[in-house]
Every structure is written in C-alpha cells, then in structure tokens.
Amino acid sequence: MELGTFIGQICRYSRQEYFECYGQIEERLHNLEKILGTLEESQRSMILEQMEHQAGEAPVWMRIHLLSFCMKVSKTPAYTQELLQTVLDADWNEVGEYEKLSDYWQIGTAVFADARLKGERTQEQLAALYRMLFDAFCGALGIKGRNYVPVEERDGNLVFVMTSQVLGQNHAPTKTLLDRCLVLKKYLRKKVVIINTAMQISGKGAGPFYDLCEAGYLPELCSFDHIEFQGEVFEFHQCANDMPNLDTMVQLVQMIRERKPCYLLDIGGSDICADICGMFVPEITVGTVFSAVAMSCGEYQLLDGKPGTGDLPVLERLGVDAEKIAAARFTFVFKPQEHHYTRQELGIWEHGFVLMIVGWRLDSEIADDFLAMLDRIAAQRENVQVVFMGRYESWQSIQTGYERLWKHTRYLGKQEDALAVFACGDLYVNPRRAGGGSSVAEALYQGLPAVTLPEGDVSAAAGEAFRVRDYEQMEREILRYMDDAGYYGRQSARARERAKELLDSRKSFGEAIEKLEEKIKDGVSC
Template identity: 25%
Template sequence: MEKISQNKHLYQSRVVIILEEFEGFFKHDIYENISYQIPVSTHNPLADLILALDRELKGISEIYILAKTEKFSNTFQEQFQKLLIKHIQVAYHVLGKDIENNKIIILVQLVNLLAPQNVIILGRNLDLAKQIRTLSSNINTINIMNYTDIQANMRDMRDIETVINEQNLVVHTIKSLEIFPIGTIRKESVLVQGELPTYEKVVPIERNVLLEELNLKEDAILILMASNYLEYFMNDDFLKMCDKLIENNPKIYFVLVTDFIFEISQNKEHFKFIDNIDRATEVLPACNLFLSVATGWELTIAQFAIMADVPVIYIQSELLSSKELGTLQDVIMKPRVETVLLSELICANKGIAIDRIEELISNQQFYEEIMDKLRTTKYMIYKDKWSILLDILMGTRELEWTITTLRAKIYYNFIIQPNKSSLNEVLSFYNPKTDREEIINDVKKYLDGFPDLQSVILSARFNQDKNGRYLAEITKLLIEPNFTILNTYYIYYQVGIYSFCNACSGADYKIGYLVYKNLFERFLNTIDQTKYKPIVGNTGIVVVTCMHLLNRKTHAPTKQTLDYCYNIQKYLNKKVIIVVTDEPSYAEAGNIYTYNLINYEQPGTDKYLVMVEDEKFLVYQPILVDYCEQTMRDVVDFIYDWNPELVFNVGNRSLISDACKIFTKSISYQCGNGFGVTCSNVTVVPREPRPEEDAEQIEFFESNGQKVIYSPMTARLPISDKEFTREEYGIAEDAFVMCAVGGRLATEVTDEFTKIIEKILSKDKRLLFVFIGNFISYEDWVAKSEILTKQTKYVGFISEGMVNFYKICNLYVNPFRGGGGISAVEALYQGVPVVALSGGDAGVMAGKNFYVENKEDYIGLVEKYFTDPDFMQRQSNLAKLRAQKTFDTKSAMKKLLEDVDRVLG
C-alpha cells in the first residue's frame, strides 16, 4: 500500500474516490438477486468505504466517485441508491472505454475540476497519484492497492481518519462495523443518556509501603505487568526472558497484578502476585518499569505509566495465538501503544527487550534521557484529541496527576468514544474465566445511565461466551423506553435471533412478553385508531403477513408461508394477499453487537406477483430505503383497505400484524415449536398440546387477553426429478451416512456437539457424517481432530432436489438447535429416521418416536440405529407415516381457521 505524506486532514469537506480497478473493489454477483439494505463487505467493499467515511467523519459533505469502466454500470447505480448515507452527498461518473489511452489525463482533469482536498485511489496506478498531486500542494492522496490491504490493516485496529492523515489505513468494513451495523452508535435512537460519570480516585501507594507488602528490600527493581491474561502471555519462552534478566541482575522482581494467580516453576521468589487487577494503577507509580503485554487496553495503562514517570517497555511480538485465546481471539489485538511510547523502548523481540531493560537499570545517562523525553510525552498525550479520555485524571494544565482504577478508566473510555477499539478495551479486561455476574455487575455500575452502551458490551460478550444471561440483561434494558420504537424493535429481534441460533435461553418469557407488550402499546399510541371501522363477517379476504420472503428452495419459513397461502386460497375459498412487512427495519439499527444481519429480498417495486404452482398471489412489500414508523402505519392502512376478515402472521411477532386487531381478527403463527411472543388476538402454537408443560404459559397469555390455539406444523413436499448417488460424492456403499442440514452450521455445530460427533464416529470406521448447507468454517473445524478429517464430509448447499439427497443417507442427526423442522420432515419422507432433542423444531416436526428428552440419551439412540437393523427398519416405516401427516397442510389450515372462528366468534 503506497502512502504519500502530505499531512492533510480528512476533516475537510470534499473527497474524490477514483475506482481505478473496478472489479477488485466493487464485488457484485450478477446471479444473486438478494439486495442488502446495508451492503456487506463480501458484496461491496467500496460501499463499506463510503459508509465508513459517512459515519465516522461528520466533516465530509461531498464524495465524488470516478469509475473507469462501464461494466455493471446499472448495478453500480442501483447499489448506491440503496446505501443508507446520512450526512454526505455522493455523486459518481462512469467513464467509457474510449478514455483508456488518455485515462490519466482525463482523470486528472476531472479531479482538477472537482478541486477536492483528498483523493483516494482504489487501484495500483501510482503515476495517477503523482500527477494529481502536481495540481496542488493542498491535495492529499492515498493508493489502496487491493481489498487485501483493507482487510490486513483492519486487523491492526486503526481508524479511517488516519487514511488521509498519512498514518495507516483501515476501512471499517462489516467486520468492524458489525458493532453498530450502520457505522456508529445512533445517538438519535437513544432516548436515555446519562451524565459523564466521576469515579472514585485512587491514592497511589508509597514505594516503601509496597516493598513492605511484597517483603522486598529497598534496592529492589520492580517491573510491573498488569493483565488478566498474564497466564496466557507468560509461557515458557517469555519466562526464559524473565529468568535471563533475573540471572543478570538478582535485584529484579516482577510484580504481577492480575485477578488470576497461576503457577511459576522457576525463580518463584522473583515473581510477586497482587491478586486484584484494580490495584494496577495504585502500585504503578511505585514501580521502576512497566512491561507491556499487548492487551486491548494497553494504551490506557501505558498512558497511566507515562503520567507516573514510569518508563514503558513494549514488546511488539507479544501477541496471543488463536489457540491460546479460544473464543476471545477477536478481541485481543495489537494495541496502538506506539502512538505514545518512546521509539527507544519499543522492542521487536524479547532479546532487544532484555537489552533495553538492562540499559535502563545500569546506564544512568540513558535513563535520564528517557525521563526527559517522558516529560515531553506527557504533554503530547494531554494535547492529543484521544487524550480527552484523560480529562478525568488531569484536572489542571500543570498536569497534576490523579488516578482511578483501570476498570473505571476503560469504561470511561468507552463512554467518551464508543468504537471498536474502546469496546475491545472493555472486553479484553476480562479473562475467559471471569465470572459472568462480575461482568454484568460492572456493566450496570460503570455504564449506569447509558443503556445503549450496556447493550453493546453485553451483546459483544455474548458473542464470546454464548450464555443467555447476557441476553436476559439486554432484554431488561428494553422494558423502559430507553430507545426509539424502531431501535427497541431491532434490538429485541436481534436478542431473539441470538437465542435461536445459539440454542440458549435468554430472559424469562414473561419478561420478553412485557418488553414486546410495552413496545406494541408505544406503537399503537402513534396510530390514529379512530379512522378504522371494525370489519365483521366473512369478507373472503385473508392477509398473510411475514417478515420477509427469501429463497423458496432453501429458506424454511418462506416455504412454510407460501404453503399456507396456497392451501388457504386453493382449498378454503379465500383470496390471499401477502404482505412482507420488512420488520424490524434497519432504519434505526444499532446499539447491539450484530452478527446476524437480515436478508431482505427487495424487488424493484412495492407490489409484485408470486406464483405457487397454479395459484397467483399479490405481494406488497414497502420500499426499504425510506423505512420509518410512518412506513409501518402505512402498511397497516394498506391491509385495512383490503377489508380482510383475518390477518394471519407467520413468524412469531409483528407490530404491524398485531396492530390490525384494531379492526379485524389477528392471529400469529410461531415458526417454531413453542409459544410466540405476540399481542394478536390469538397465538398459534405449532405442535401438539402438552397439558402439564403448557399450563402456566396458557394461563399467562389468557390473563393478558389472548387466546391459544394448537395447530400442527406442516410442510410442503418439494418435488424433484434430480437423483443423487454415493459415488458422485465419494461415499462408500457400505458407509452408514448421518447428515446434518442447515444454513448456520458454523454456529450450530458447537464444541459440545463436536464432541458428540467424535464419540459417535469413534464407534465404527464405517460411520460418516455429512454436512449440507452453509458451514463456512468447516476447513478449520475439521482440522480439530483426525477422526473429523477422515469421517466427515461437507457438500455445501444443494439447491435443487434436496429431498432426494436423503435417499443416500441413513440417518438425519439434528444439532442442538431450535430449527431444522422442514429438513427433518423431508428426511422422514424418504424413510430416513431423525434424531433430535424434544425442544427444537426438528423434534416437534418428527414427533415423539424420533426425539430424546436430554442430550445424555442422544449418542445411545444414534448408536442403536447403526447396530440394530430391525430397529432401523421399524423406525424407517414410522418415518414415512409421520411424513404423510406432516404434509397435509390443507387439513391443518382448514381446522386452524375453524378454531379461530370458534374462539373469536
């Protein structure tokens, strides 16, 4: 990546982006018909760059894009019309092929005409950058060679502002924007915002007191290390460096401040533990040196050290490996401590670190030179804009130093400047062993009055720990109107997605219901209810609502929705109108660490036709670009204008569908196995009744004015002539093939489920586990053990004829998840038995003959299938019988509508 140093700032208003290599920076699959409201990096890196400029730097008002190719020019226009740009004006010009010979001259002329302060060139043409800079000494340029440059620098945690400031580059692609999906925390979406906190100050310990506490002599040389990750950093190689220093100077002692004590085998007496990380800033001024261990908050404690006149030794190579970090590998990154440290003390390796430490100890002149520079560095920290975070520490221009705990400081950092760097400071403060309740209590204490920031920390921590306690706390934040209606709706939806995708429970269903009920009432209060007249009698119109319609072949909720529509219209003499509500909208997304972005298939118009076999349906879907609360009210009006006798929502909750109970019957059909959270007249539970298990929930819903109806979950049998053979997939004829199917296998095949797979496969070498769908991390996963490498196979998505693929399988094995219902029943249709837990969709669809109540019985049931041929045959026959019942959607819909009339009149 070529950077030209002109030292200009990106605060100035006009930027030109030259798309010199079109295809490398504007990826678009011409066969893909799904449009993203927020383009993700795998589809549109250039859009990521523009969004980052728009979100991060409010000083920019105009961006001009010059592209040299006409290829995909229509796509170019369509995609940029969809960008959720808030602050800047974006214009673009696609240059024709005829300019190829004079490309540089024409581009330079265009730049001269636009007169920008900053030019970003996406491509390898360095001559173009040089010629542009000849136009004016005030034009700053940067070349980004390829998208790999962006990705590589992104891992260094630098920010976009430094692109034009000529330091380093990172474009905030979806990897870093996933914290706040549209680029930054949306403060306008937050209705509650507290005052900046003032935390209790800490009095530094006197050196003689510390020496007495540690039982050391006055001439001891104290080297401080402070982190809850010390046990990971201080491996054998690192300890050899420590031993070498101690051998050369026995007066050296390492003061280790951490909440987690660990064993050190050699020179134990030279390692003094202080088992409280909050004491790090207290003991720091009493130490001789601070040795950096490169944690996410290292810059913060390095600044503390500088203000305390303590030299900081930083070893650049001290980074944790992904193996050591496990699930936390994304949050411990190379810190930006170089920005405040002295170059003389930045060490490329441990050998240099030994030399620098010994020189500081033995060479008085070198030590005094370092201390003189430190005094200058103090003022650099103070003047730097990042150092606004230190205002709580320094009350006067004379830099009188006061301190607080490191824990309080990193939370304060996050309040002042909430971005991925400060988020990582908070996350990396805690060890993987840290008690969840400690983290939750800290979030409540240090972020009191900042519900948006609490939600971000808790959701990011959930991404690491996958424990429902964090989801429960986020849900509680939504009870009160801390956020706007759309923002609350979005966060609530994401919490549900996290819970579903990770097969973990969040808040108690009563809390979840209270949140949604409060949200629904807030939305209902924005509607003029007086303009609606009650719809009575049978009008012959049924409106079916759903969040989105996606791929009919692979997306189970879409298949279910269209199946229900078909049978209601075809056999029950009703006209069905489909309304895709696009709920919840990204219009006010944010305030939660998001890694499950919603796919909305957005057609070019808000009304279109869909054919399901021989039946035609009108579909209405609001345009996403201008989605807001008024859009939702407009959709309610659209539904009312059709005069429906019933509004039938498929997919749990919908504010729009539930609001229709103002004027007609409204029911909500959960695309899952349990009770949905809804405020409609009727909540439909898609399974057989379980009287004892369901009694409490039925009483609760009925006490809130809702009726409960049971209706079996059904599916439409996909018909295909496509056939599969084991030979084409390299599967032995005598192999016993178990399959797992899903679009989120990377998250659903957990460590726990992996151990189950390994135990099963170890029973017999003829066992083979086949994964079908989306398992993007399969290559890394399969490398975990030899048995996974030898006895598993990943075949990707099978978009055509999937129902027939089961013919080459022996058993359908469902991971410990909530979904899998449709694929399970398709397997049953082919006589392939299912193994699932009772609580998920697969267990509900398959029925009691094919599920187990607990994980302990899971392996035993699988083993019985491949060791007992008679049992296998009996179960195969039962599978086919069960499938026939499950495919009878006609009868199920007929009974459901009769039950609705019965309970609602």
C-alpha cells in the same frame, strides 16, 4: 492496550465519538473474542466479569453493546437475561423505541441461533420487551384498543396474510407462507392478499450491538404486484426497506379498514406492523418456530399442540388469552426433487452408514458435547460417515479436537436439492437447537429415521418415536440403527408415514382455520 484501559477509555466517549470509532471498537472486540477462545473457561469467565463490571459505569446504550459481547462470547443465559433486563429498564430518552426494537431482534435472533443463550426467563423477558414496544408504537399511532371492523361489514372471502420477510423458495418461512396461502385459496376459496411488512430484524435506529446480524431483503420484489405458486396467483405488496415506518403502518391500517378482510393471518410473529393491523380485524398468528408460542399480540394463534407451562407466562406478558390458542400440526411444503445423485457424486462413502446433520446455523448450533458424542461413535464404527449440509464454516476445526471424527467427516455446504441429498443418507441426527423443522421433514420423507433431543422444532416435527433423552441415549440409538437392520426398517417406515402427516396442510392447517373462523365470527374463545 489492556482490556481494563480499553473499556475505561471508550466509556468516556460521547455517543458521537463512540459511533465515529465504532468500526475500530468492533474490530477490537472481535480480536478479544478470538483470544478468549484460546483460554480456559475460568480465565474467560474472569475477563467477561471484569467487562461486565466496567460496563456498569457506562451509559446504558454503551452497556448494551458490551453486554451483547459478553452474551455472545460466554454462551451462557446469565448475560442474555441481564442484557434483556437492561434494555427493558432503559429510559426511552436514552434508548428509544426503534433502538429497543432493534435490540429485541438482535437478542431474539442470537437466542434462536444458539440454544445455550436461552435461560428459564429469557422468553418471558423477550415477551415483556415485545409488549412494551407494541404499546409504544400503538401510542405513537394513537391506537388505544381493539376497534374491529364490524363482522357484518367484513368480506368473508378475503384474507390478508402478513409476514416480516419474503425470500426465495429455498427459504423455509417463505415456503410456509406460500403453502398456507395455497390452502386458503385453493381449498378454502379465499381471495388472498400477501403483504411483506419487511419488519424482520429491524435495523432502523439500531444502536451499538456486538456483531449485528441483518435480514435478507429482495428490493426487486417492490415492483411485484402478484406472486405465483403452484398454479395459483396471489396479490402481493412489499413495504420499503425502512420499517418500522409510521406512515407505512397508517397506510396498511387504512387498507385494512377500506377492504375489510374477514381476518388477518400473521406468518412468523414478532411483527409489530401486523399486530397493529390486528387491532382492526381479528389476527391469527402462525409461528414459524412452531414448538413454542409466537411473539405476537394478535388475539388468536395456531400452535403445534397445546401451550406448555413455559408458554403461559409468555402469553400473559403478551396479553394473549391462552384459551384462544388453537392446536394444529405444523406442516411443510418441499422444493420438488430435481436430481438423483449417487453417493460417489457427492463424495459420500458408498458402503458407509451416513449420518446427516443439516442446518444454516451449524456454527452456533453444534457444541462440543455433540461433537464428543459423534467422536465416540467414530471410534466404535469404522463405517460411519458424518455429513454436514448447509452452513458450517468452522467445520475444519473438528480436526484439532476430534481427530477420530475428522476422518469420518464430509462437508457438503449449501445444496439446492436437499431431497436428492437426503436420498443418499441413512439417518438424520439433530444437535440441540430451536429450528430445523423443515429439514427433518424432508429427511423423513426420504425414509431416513431421525434422532433428536425432546426440544425444538425438529422434535415437534419428528414426533415421539424419534426422540431421545440426552446425548448419551442418542449415541446408543445411533449405534442401534447401525446394528439392527430390522429396527432400522421399521423406523424408516414410520418416518415415511410421519412425513405424509407433515405434508397434509389441507387437513391440518385448513381444518384448524375453518374451526377458528367460526370462533372468530362468534367472538368466542377456542
């Protein structure tokens, strides 16, 4: 069946018919994506434009599905912005708040995983959608404005820490959560209550969306009433995996009003449940994508540096006063090193110069321009080896377009002891992406210099000493590290010094929180 006929047919389906055939429709779209991957760019663009045109005649919930396909396959921001505007403009009767919230998470997750989908207006549109949803849920709960528990009634020693997901020690946001809780309890002498709101990538009421992603959730944690970390014990509560649930939100608000914490700390942002609780005590949001402001309607935020010009429209959409954004270097906590590998044990060239490329979303983060740069280096240096660690399921495709690079490639997959692996590397090399801050901090700790573009979390964590302008300069910088031992030694020493700063949560996070506590008590801006 031709594409036009296929789209024309499904556009006539009722919503019930569409859902009955949803698996078949997704399978057909997956097959189409594979075909599009074999075509020239001009042919691919023409087919996507045809689909976009036909989607304009479909009901809005179906249009969202087809545009989500165009977004993910095109790898361009134009479809992202069109999709976001479609969700924003959709009538509530056609696309309700639960479905829009699911769309918000799906789009935001796609943009985070693939930087090519992010345009100039994308973050502003996401902020507008988030604010729209926050207002809708406030309205459903009858919340008309901030109604803080009076400051004199709040328990100055009690802090509620909320997050949308709690997983294991290999999960960077969970490590961030526990590290911040450790500082609050061990150094600031606070009693800490951790609440997993389970709001990450809400699937409740999800409508059609191409290649839906799901969040990890550990149901066994529902039976836990405490969590231990580095010798400290924290009270713990986990919401059921049915969020957003209005009854659960009401119960959490009641807990806030009854126990009266001095403030609420939201780790991660994009958590409407946390923001609703933040209508009753001051809320401080600490984003886990720390190179940009978090999506949060909480009154205060901690940011790694000052808000940039691109952050200001986002804050305006969220209704957050830019003067209440406090600066604090984002810090990390590592899983302790347990092994001491040799290069031979890892299958790494014993006398090679090893470039480490690390991440859980490398399939979407590594693009052709990055591979082409590595391919040129492989052509110039026989002793270079490119080692991928994490998740890169399509790594074998390198051999079809980058034969020189392929001969210099090693894929390690998931590794439980990242510090031990980094000890066998020489240089951390970062593709264009949003995340990766935790991995570069681990590399710097082991004395590996980094090479990164001036954007995203890796750039923010590594600092100016390890930034390059573009991939051309990155290529020259990698070659310089290989050829100039003196330069490498100096940069390695700087890497270790930077890592010390990135591990000092007591100084960075603790001091920033103490200053912010005084502002909260006085009710003034930062």
